[in-house]
Amino acid sequence: MALLDKYAPLAEQYRRLEEAGANPFNVPFDEVLSPTEAVIGGRKTLLLGTNNYLGLTYDPAVIEAANTATSAMGTGTTGSRIANGSYGGHKQLEAALADFYGRRHGMVFSTGYQANLGIISALAGKGDHLLLDADSHASIYDGSRLGYAQVTRFRHNSPDDLANRLRRLADEPGDKIVIVEGIYSMLGDTAPLREFAAVKREYGACLVVDEAHSLGVLGATGRGLAEQAGIEADVDFIVGTFSKSLAGVGGFAVTDMEGADILRVVSRPYMFTASLPPGVIAATEAALHQLRTRPALRASLNANALRLYRGLEKLGFALGPEPSPVVSAIMPSPEAAFGFWAALLKAGLYTNVSLPPATPKGLALLRSSVSAAHSPAQIDQAIALFAAIGRELGLLTGESVLAAAK
Numbered sequence: 179m180a181l182l183d184k185y186a187p188l189a190e191q192y193r194r195l196e197e198a199g200a201n202p203f204n205v206p207f208d209e210v211l212s213p214t215e216a217v218i219g220g221r222k223t224l225l226l227g228t229n230n231y232l233g234l235t236y237d238p239a240v241i242e243a244a245n246t247a248t249s250a251m252g253t254g255t256t257g258s259r260i261a262n263g264s265y266g267g268h269k270q271l272e273a274a275l276a277d278f279y280g281r282r283h284g285m286v287f288s289t290g291y292q293a294n295l296g297i298i299s300a301l302a303g304k305g306d307h308l309l310l311d312a313d314s315h316a317s318i319y320d321g322s323r324l325g326y327a328q329v330t331r332f333r334h335n336s337p338d339d340l341a342n343r344l345r346r347l348a349d350e351p352g353d354k355i356v357i358v359e360g361i362y363s364m365l366g367d368t369a370p371l372r373e374f375a376a377v378k379r380e381y382g383a384c385l386v387v388d389e390a391h392s393l394g395v396l397g398a399t400g401r402g403l404a405e406q407a408g409i410e411a412d413v414d415f416i417v418g419t420f421s422k423s424l425a426g427v428g429g430f431a432v433t434d435m436e437g438a439d440i441l442r443v444v445s446r447p448y449m450f451t452a453s454l455p456p457g458v459i460a461a462t463e464a465a466l467h468q469l470r471t472r473p474a475l476r477a478s479l480n481a482n483a484l485r486l487y488r489g490l491e492k493l494g495f496a497l498g499p500e501p502s503p504v505v506s507a508i509m510p511s512p513e514a515a516f517g518f519w520a521a522l523l524k525a526g527l528y529t530n531v532s533l534p535p536a537t538p539k540g541l542a543l544l545r546s547s548v549s550a551a552h553s554p555a556q557i558d559q560a561i562a563l564f565a566a567i568g569r570e571l572g573l574l575t576g577e578s579v580l581a582a583a584k
């Protein structure tokens with residue numbers, strides 16, 4: 179028991195949420211009905227807090243691919259990629275990802291979290307320098323600890339701050355590796371990638387872009403922010419996940435770097451874990467095919483994102499700086515976020531609560547995410563519920579209280 183005493187203040191908060199029957203961090207879905215609806219606590223609920231950006235979790239072709247592969251190859255590989263866990267499907271998916279990105283190498287990991295751990299820790303060892311955006315995802319921070327490199331954080335989305343820090347490191351030995359994200363998962367803002375790419379070129383650094391939230395969302399063919407910004411040639415490694423637009427689980431990295439296959443035998447998060455089951459691999463390849471051949475999904479997603487963003491903005495909510503499939507309302511306090519979240523759920527709308535340290539600037543966020551599968555009527559229904567509960571809780575009276583928290 180004493181071992182866990184260090185968590186006492188947090189445990190007390192957690193207990194109170196559980197007691198109130200409204201713990202956003204422990205919500206079982208009784209049934210999932212579609213990409214946009216589930217039964218939660220016995221009530222049919224509109225889902226506005228999943229990462230199912232393209233709504234492909236129930237796509238017939240994706241489900242069939244999963245079923246066929248499972249029937250043919252079994253439920254799991256029971257082994258690592260470097261032992262008995264590399265099947266033809268893993269290789270085929272790596273080739274499909276490399277082809278999609280126009281790169282020579284593709285590498286599949288068991289989660290997106292592990293893709294970041296595996297790439298970052300293998301690229302940046304002792305004596306090297308990692309330069310991380312201050313708002314980086316936990317997997318990027320955790321990966322940077324794993325490799326024993328020296329870690330420097332630069333101001334969020336600030337190419338000038340990155341340039342200053344690279345300048346100071348110019349005479350230091352070791353490789354310099356810069357990591358940024360396409361769309362940031364907490365506030366839905368995008369990185370100024372053209373400017374980051376220019377800094378990277380000037381200082382001869384390596385650039386890694388995590389497109390977890392931008393794959394299938396941005397770019398002329400859905401490859402992400404680097405494609406949209408026209409700087410793919412400056413990105414040395416693209417990292418991403420299968421758990422959002424690709425509707426499954428897993429992660430990947432693609433690169434043109436000569437000799438990249440060596441990462442397969444030095445990247446511990448790739449080597450020392452079991453590989454993805456054949457059904458997941460086949461489903462992911464089928465989802466990638468849908469992503470590539472149905473640009474209308476991306477168009478619906480972005481239209482829904484804009485509809486939700488503009489709707490909440492008009493109501494007076496303080497939001498992230500730009501429309502994106504992640505639409506976060508900034509709450510005045512964690513308590514307000516919990517209260518708002520619980521009231522929305524009671525009214526039949528599921529969203530997410532995000533709190534520090536996961537959020538930037540200590541913000542308490544009520545975080546929504548949009549899917550291509552939402553109908554405009556569902557988005558409008560969500561906006562109406564935000565309006566009703568915002569007023570009920572006194573958060574939308576007169577000039578927005580929330581704006582003060584921005």
Ligand code: PMP
Pocket residue numbers: 289290291292294315317359363388390391419420421427428429
């Ligand atoms: N990178 C970013 C930016 C993410 O937001 C996430 C997941 N939220 C991940 C990586 C990890 O992805 P996965 O869920 O596949 O482990």
